[in-house]
Amino acid sequence: MFNRNIQLIIVIASCVLTLISTDILLPSMPQIAHYFAVPPSDVKMLISIFMTGQFATVLFWGVIADQLGRSRTLLIGMLIFFIGSVLSVIAPTINLLLACRFIQGAGAVVVPVAGWALIQDLFPKDDGARIMSWVGTLTAVIPLFAPAIGGKIDVLYGWHTNLYCITVFSAFVCVTMMCSPKQQTAPNAVIPTLKERMGIYSRIMKNKTFVSYIALFGLLNCGEWCFLTMAPFYYAHKQIAADQMGLLLMLTSMGFVFGSLLASHLFKRIGIDKTINTGIQLAIISSLLLITGEYMQWNGHQIYNAVGIGIYILSSALLWGGTTSRALQCFDDYRGSASAIRSLILLCFAAFGTYSGRLVSHEKIYHVGFFLFFMALSALIVFHNKELKGERLEVDAVF
DSSP, rough: OOHHHHHHHHHHHHHHHHHHHHTTTGGGGGHHHHHHHHOOOHHHHHHHOOOHHHHHHHHHHHHHHHHHHHHHHHHHHHHHHHHHHHHHOOOHHHHHHHHHHHHHHHHHHHHHIIIIHHHHSSSSSTHHHHHHHHHHHHHHHHHHHHHHHHHHHHHHTTTHHHHHHHHHHHHHHHHHHSSOOOOOOOSSSSSHHHHHHHHHOOOOHHHHHHHHHHHHHHHHHHHHHHHHHHHHHHHHTOOOOHHHHHHHHHHHHHHHHHHHHHHHHHHHHOHHHHHHHHHHHHHHHHHHHHHHHHHHEEEEETTTHHHHHHHHHHHHHHHHEEEEEEEHOSSSTTHHHHHHHHHHHHHHHHHHHHHHHSSSSOOSSHHHHHHHHHHHHHHHHTOOHHHHHHHHHHHHHHO
């Protein structure tokens, strides 16, 4: 039990580290552009190049996780993240800093691949859903303060200090992992060939229950990214000051915290599937509130929109732990590969949401409201598909 809790804490720390490594740099982007004498568009790539590193290596980590075990894979990934962090401190040009961010992203994606699979190994069946909701709460609360802390550090000590903080934190996580007892998950004895590996990924993608559970959260998460991408421009159009904008975004993000806390209680009271259904219905209601508020001009005070989006994010939090756990339960022998496919699918949803956020108008909330409604309605259709519902009932019967 003690070893299991240590492993859980390590996964949480790794997740927090990879999340704040981007958020802590957000207030420093203008200073980074000035330091390297480059346009803001180049500095914005610090975010996209991180995601590119994740895209490029996510399936690779699935293979490694199944062959070496989840704990060892997590350590290797965090060591790569640490190397990228060290190099970022001494990067003399923006191009080298971008390369370091790619390395960080390549290592960071090991957390949702090996980390979530490790949690499901440590806490089998639906216990994993309860633990993942609790983990989701912790990993949502701490990064909320990263931009504020990063901005304060920037003012007091300069933006390079944030890079040092990330490096020190990653070193601490790596040392802790190397000194801690390892979770005993038996790696696969036979190493599949490339053709067999592609066959494994193909079987995972063809599992409708697996894909449907991932898509449920992915659709709502896509809506979140759409809003978060256009939100700064929308608030700027409404002449909201930067400090007030930060508070509104923090209020919005708090929805995930409350949703994660609520999910763990709902799992016990009404079960996972009913909790998922409740979250989807809540997302539909919140998106309609945004559209209605724009039409009725109730959103003169931006707190209305912040709360509305916060409720939508709360609804996605109700889905996160349950859908992740149920999806990974579909595969015992190749859970690392399944977790990699899950991460890849969610990255695609996030990328589509970000791209959509760049296209929608930032003058009014109408377009985002309808986009959120469409995503939530699509999730409801997926959840109530007769064939997929039957497969979910079969999974429930097993457990």
